[in-house]
Amino acid sequence: xxxxxxxxxxxxxxxxxxxxxxxxxxxxxxxxxxxxxxxxxxxxxxxxxxxxxxxxxxxxxxxxxxxxxxxxxxxxxxxxxxxxxxxxxxxxxxxxxxxxxxxxxxxxxxxxxxxxxxxxxxxxxxxxxxxxxxxxxxxxxxxxxxxxxxxxxxxxxxxxxxxxxxxxxxxxxxxxxxxxxxxxxxxxxxxxxxxxxxxxxxxxxxxxxxxxxxxxxxxxxxxxxxxxxxxxxxxxxxxxxxxxxxxxxxxxxxxxxxxxxxxxxxxxxxxxx
Numbered sequence: 001x002x003x004x005x006x007x008x009x010x011x012x013x014x015x016x017x018x019x020x021x022x023x024x025x026x027x028x029x030x031x032x033x034x035x036x037x038x039x040x041x042x043x044x045x046x047x048x049x050x051x052x053x054x055x056x057x058x059x060x061x062x063x064x065x066x067x068x069x070x071x072x073x074x075x076x077x078x079x080x081x082x083x084x085x086x087x088x089x090x091x092x093x094x095x096x097x098x099x100x101x102x103x104x105x106x107x108x109x110x111x112x113x114x115x116x117x118x119x120x121x122x123x124x125x126x127x128x129x130x131x132x133x134x135x136x137x138x139x140x141x142x143x144x145x146x147x148x149x150x151x152x153x154x155x156x157x158x159x160x161x162x163x164x165x166x167x168x169x170x171x172x173x174x175x176x177x178x179x180x181x182x183x184x185x186x187x188x189x190x191x192x193x194x195x196x197x198x199x200x201x202x203x204x205x206x207x208x209x210x211x212x213x214x215x216x217x218x219x220x221x222x223x224x225x226x227x228x229x230x231x232x233x234x235x236x237x238x239x240x241x242x243x244x245x246x247x248x249x250x251x252x253x254x255x256x257x258x259x260x261x262x263x264x265x266x267x268x269x270x271x272x273x
Contacts (some may be wrong), residue, residue, distance in 0.1 A: 033214035052168040
């Protein structure tokens, strides 16, 4: 995992410092008044969770500073950062906000924008609709099931030099220092076994096995390096029986062609076989 350049960090800092003065015109031009009102009701802990979920989209150094409480974002400052994500990465910001609220379980706020827990579960069960990496959603689900004493024990086992106050900070540290990655979650499996958390160990093992099986599904593949302008691969018909592996920065997704038009909105690598 690479960190942002100094210039990028300075740009993010400038964005944060100037957002309070400019949030209204930016926000109302992209999201409705309902969404604007809901975002103002987020707690600081909500913002940190959302930042963690977007770790592969936001500048990594900025994420690190926020998780370590070096930078405290107000909800409106965070909203303005969301709205500045390029449309090539996230086209519909309202969809992104709904998914974030669903994942952090702010169901009351979902109802205020015309959704609910059930509607969101159905909507974001479809990978084509989801805007957030499956890998980061998986890590976040582990965070939600770790008690404070378990977070402390995990630190002692895997990152003794870290002084973290949240599971999100621990996992981000492990990823940034390449202790774990999408292709190597064995340190977590071992740690959860030592901590007598068979349920969490089982979930990590199941996720690792699924990722491996998806990545190895194609025996003969051709990789295509697509630019951000090529966000819709295979707008024409895919040959029936053609398989696609979408290799995102942090996970793989497997699709089987059905001879019909198929869209995948991403700017990463595709393997066709």
